[in-house]
Amino acid sequence: MAVTLAGCATTGNTEHAVNKDDPYENFNRSMYGFNDKLDDYVGAPVSKVYNKITPQFARTGVFNFFNNLKNINVIVNDALQAKFMQGARDSGRFLLNSTLGLGGFVDVATDAGLDLNIEDFDQTLAVWGVPTGSYLVLPIIGPSTMRGIPGSAFDVAANPSSYLGMPIQLISLLNTRATAEGALKFIDEASLDPYVFTRESFLQWRKNLATDGKSEASMDFGDDLDELNSATKSQPALQKDSKAKHKLELSAPLQK
Amino acid sequence: MILKSIKLVVVFIISMLTTSAVYAEDAAVGATAKQVVEKFQSELIAVMKDGKKLGYAGRYEKLSEPISNSHDLTKIARIIVGKEWEKLSEDQQQKLTDIFVRLSIASYAHNFKDYTGESFGFDSEEETTRGGVVVHTHLVIPNDKPVKFDYMLKEKGNSWRIINIIANGVSDLALKRSEYTTILQREGFDVLMTKINEKIDSYSKL
Numbered sequence: 001m002a003v004t005l006a007g008c009a010t011t012g013n014t015e016h017a018v019n020k021d022d023p024y025e026n027f028n029r030s031m032y033g034f035n036d037k038l039d040d041y042v043g044a045p046v047s048k049v050y051n052k053i054t055p056q057f058a059r060t061g062v063f064n065f066f067n068n069l070k071n072i073n074v075i076v077n078d079a080l081q082a083k084f085m086q087g088a089r090d091s092g093r094f095l096l097n098s099t100l101g102l103g104g105f106v107d108v109a110t111d112a113g114l115d116l117n118i119e120d121f122d123q124t125l126a127v128w129g130v131p132t133g134s135y136l137v138l139p140i141i142g143p144s145t146m147r148g149i150p151g152s153a154f155d156v157a158a159n160p161s162s163y164l165g166m167p168i169q170l171i172s173l174l175n176t177r178a179t180a181e182g183a184l185k186f187i188d189e190a191s192l193d194p195y196v197f198t199r200e201s202f203l204q205w206r207k208n209l210a211t212d213g214k215s216e217a218s219m220d221f222g223d224d225l226d227e228l229n230s231a232t233k234s235q236p237a238l239q240k241d242s243k244a245k246h247k248l249e250l251s252a253p254l255q256k
Numbered sequence: 257m258i259l260k261s262i263k264l265v266v267v268f269i270i271s272m273l274t275t276s277a278v279y280a281e282d283a284a285v286g287a288t289a290k291q292v293v294e295k296f297q298s299e300l301i302a303v304m305k306d307g308k309k310l311g312y313a314g315r316y317e318k319l320s321e322p323i324s325n326s327h328d329l330t331k332i333a334r335i336i337v338g339k340e341w342e343k344l345s346e347d348q349q350q351k352l353t354d355i356f357v358r359l360s361i362a363s364y365a366h367n368f369k370d371y372t373g374e375s376f377g378f379d380s381e382e383e384t385t386r387g388g389v390v391v392h393t394h395l396v397i398p399n400d401k402p403v404k405f406d407y408m409l410k411e412k413g414n415s416w417r418i419i420n421i422i423a424n425g426v427s428d429l430a431l432k433r434s435e436y437t438t439i440l441q442r443e444g445f446d447v448l449m450t451k452i453n454e455k456i457d458s459y460s461k462l
Contacts, residue, residue, distance in 0.1 A: 019438075115401075189458070190363070192451045193435045200434045201426055208425030213404075 022135045031137040032195050047177045061105040062175045066161055068097045068104030073158040077119040081127045089114055118209055122151025126210035135199055143202040289389035289409040289416040290381050296326035297376040304371040312460055315365040328417035329357045336432040340440040348445055355452050366459035373398040
C-alpha cells in the first residue's frame with residue numbers, strides 16, 4: 001500500500017529532545033518531505049486524472065477486488081494469532097465475496113454482516129510479543145516501524161495480487177491513492193505539524209489494531225496527567241512512582 | 257401598606273433568586289460525567305442540524321458555551337504542552353490558553369457543519385483508579401461504520417469536565433501533545449502561535 005502524504009513538512013535545526021518512538025526523526029522528516037513532493041508532482045495529479053476518467057462504482061469495485069485478495073492474508077494471520085472464530089468468519093467472507101460478489105468486485109459480505117477485519121503480520125508479531133521498534137518513514141510506502149518492515153514483507157508474499165504483475169499492481173496503487181484522498185485532506189486540515197500528526201495517528205492506530213481496541217495505552221492519558229501534576233507540584237520522585245503504579249487500571253465497567 | 261407589599265415582593269424576589277441559584281448549583285453538582293457528555297453531544301447535534309443556516313460564525317457562537325462548559329480547556333491547554341509549560345512566561349501561558357480555547361471551538365464549528373442523520377449512542381461508563389471517569393459512546397453515521405468516541409472526564413470543582421476524547425482508539429490529547437511540544441521545541445512559541453492562528457483562519461474560511 002502506498003501512502004504518500006500531503007501537507008508540508010517542517011524542518012528545524014534547533015537542538016531538541018529526542019522522541020523515544022522516533023529516534024530517526026531527522027531522517028524520517030526528510031523522507032516524509034520526499035514522499036510529500038513525490039505525491040505533489042506524481043501521486044496527486046495522476047490520482048486526479050484517474051478519478052476523472054473512472055466512475056465511482058468502478059473505483060469501489062477495484063477497491064473491493066484488492067481488498068478481497070487481502071482476505072487470504074487476513075485468514076492466515078487469524079490462524080497465526082489463534083483467532084479461530086474470526087478466521088472462520090473471514091473465510092466465509094472471502095468465499096462469499098469471491099462467488100456471489102463476482103470475484104470480489106462487490107462486497108456482499110459486509111451487507112451480510114461479515115465485516116472486514118484488519119489483520120496482518122505486523123499485528124501477529126505484536127501478539128507474539130515483538131516490540132514495535134522505532135518509527136520509520138519509508139520512501140513511497142510511507143509510515144512504518146522496525147517491526148512493520150518484516151510484517152509488510154510477509155503480507156506482500158501472502159497476497160495473490162503481488163504476483164499479478166506490474167500493470168495490475170499499478171491499478172491497485174492508483175486506486176489506493178485515490179481512496180486516500182479524504183484522509184490526506186483531513187491531515188492537511190487538522191494538523192499543525194503534518195509530520196507529527198501522521199506519526200502519532202499512525203502509531204496509535206497500529207497499537208489499537210494490534211490489541212484489538214483493548215489497548216490500555218490508547219486510554220493512557222494517565223501519563224499526561226502525571227506530567228501535569230508533577231509540573232504543578234514539581235515532585236519528580238512521586239511522578240516516577242505514580243507513573244509505574246497508575247497505568248490507568250480501569251476498574252470493572254459500571255454498566256455494560 | 258404599599259411599602260409593606262413592596263417589601264413582600266422584594267423578599268419574594270430574593271427568595272426566588274436564591275432558590276433558583278441553589279437549584280442551578282444542585283443541577284451542576286448532580287450532573288454525572290455521563291450527563292455532561294450526553295448534554296454536550298445533544299447540543300452538538302442540534303447545532304449540526306441548523307449548521308447550514310447558522311454558517312461558520314453562527315455555529316462558532318452557538319458552540320462556544322457548550323464546549324467551554326463541558327470541557328476543561330484550561331487544563332487541556334496545559335497538558336498538551338507538557339513540560340514546556342514551565343518554560344513559558346505567564347503572559348505566554350495566558351496567550352496559549354486563550355488561543356487554544358478559540359481553536360477548539362473553531363475546529364468544532366468547522367468539522368460539524370451539517371447534519372446527515374448522525375446520532376450518538378451511549379455504551380458504558382467506567383471509573384479510573386485516579387478518580388476520573390471514561391464514558392464510552394459511539395457516533396452512528398448512516399451508511400458508514402460507527403465511530404467510537406470515548407470521553408475521559410475529571411472532576412473540576414463540583415462538576416465533571418471532558419479532558420480527552422479518543423476517537424476509534426486515537427487519543428486527541430496525545431496527538432495534540434506531540435504536535436505542540438514538537439513545535440515548541442523545534443520552532444518556538446511564536447511559530448506555534450502563528451500556526452494556530454493560521455489554522456483558526458482557515459477553519460473560518462473553508
